[in-house]
Amino acid sequence: MTALNRQAWSELSSTEKEAVMQDLASKLPQGFQFQGLQTFQRYGVTNETGIFTYKEAEFVFVPGNQVTLGWESWDQGMDEATREDLLETLGEYDIEDADQYLRDQMSPVREAAIGAMLVERAARSAGWQQVPLQDLPLLDEPEIEEELTKFRASTYSKYEQYQHFRLVRQEEDIRLFLFNEDLTWEQAVADVHNEGFSLLTEEEWEYIYGGGCRTLFPWGDSFDYKMKVKHFEELVEEDDSREYDLSLPNAFGLLFDGDPYQYEWTIREGELMPKGGDGGSLICGGSGLVVGYLPVAAYFRDSYFEELDWEEIMGHLWYRRIVRL
Structure with missing residues (x-):
């Protein structure tokens, strides 16, 4: 359906969008209920989308798109504070080429056709x-x-x-x-599929997380030092009771943990490809804020995760169910 494409969807009126969602609801598996439209705004992007419920979980309609994913060069470039932070940390490890270091941490640039889907708003724990x-x-x-x-x-x-x-x-x-210490990779995948859901591919996750951004982070190439982020609470005022910035809904209305100690489960070439974190390896290694938070970059890949056993990962692994439309 053309209306499920991101460009066509954005051109519809709210009344037309609601009609499309009502029609979609009639075709979804039993148990899904359309709750209405809601508008989300983050990092300069605004999106009005449909909210669905299934049992006690919320799902968000994400329109499909033809997008460029991955990272190899700057779109805006880092500001002075961010680059100084980055170079100081890399200098401690005798890394001279910062740009090449960043390229090595990211997925390659490629084109991807992302289909429309319903995505669970909040990830759930695997273990x-x-x-x-x-x-x-x-x-x-x-x-x-x-x-x-x-x-x-x-x-x-x-x-x-x-x-x-x-x-x-x-x-x-x-x-x-x-x-659940007895849970295996095979059983976890089977449980999701037996419920009638699928798991995100790496490309789908990069799209729903970064929205197709061409910057290093979803919000830009520089780090926003005004954000309240986990594990660096000393950078904010003691009485700062606001939520962690990276845990707020993104422009699709989806919730991400924004914690480098945690992973989100995606599939690449039939195998587990954790995204959104590195188990805290960089922070534990004593890196600064920018390097410690590289795992929350839009296209970060943990190059060492294959050295870990499933039992070591699953306690920090989260997944979200999807329905491809």
Whole structure:
């Protein structure tokens, strides 16, 4: 359908867009419901799109497009502060050619035809599964029950025991997550497909994350030092209670974690290609803000992820279900 193309979609009136979404809803798998149109604006791009629900999850309509993806040269160029930060860090590792270093970290420039799709707004954990607190007595986990009692009396927002359980406070509620140590790559993929969904390809993820931008980051070639980002909270005022900037909805209305310690799951040539992070390797290595946050660049590829086992990745791996239209 031509209207599902990004250019044609942008030229429709709100009334016409709603009619297209209503028609689409009638053809979707059972359980999908159209909730209405919503407008999102980020990094100078505005997009009005359709919001759908499926059970308790939200999905966003993303129009298709013919786009150029990947990075090899500057569109705008870094500002002085960003380049100084970059060169200072690279100098500590005796890396002289900064531009070549960046090219080596990014996916190659290529053309891609991206089809229209419904994309889950928020990614979900591959390795952690939420369990209702009322089911806790059935699990025979006295250690978790003991820690839950302590957690209730504390002011902590989160408590975790590595690859065992996680407690998260969300306003007045406490949520329990258990680590699924028996989950395999094959079973995880099968579970998504058996639900009637697909996983994003690397090209699809780069498009929904960067929108086809030709800059290093979705917002430009320079780092915005006014942003509030995770792991560098000392750069903002102590009483800065605003949300992390990279966790806000993008122009498609999609939510990304914006945390280099986390990965998003995509598929490249039939294999896992994690995007959006490097497991925190660069930050842990003592790099500065710019290099530490290179993994959130639009086209970053972690060149070392193949050295990790599935069991090491899945605790930091997130995925979002899609329906290709």
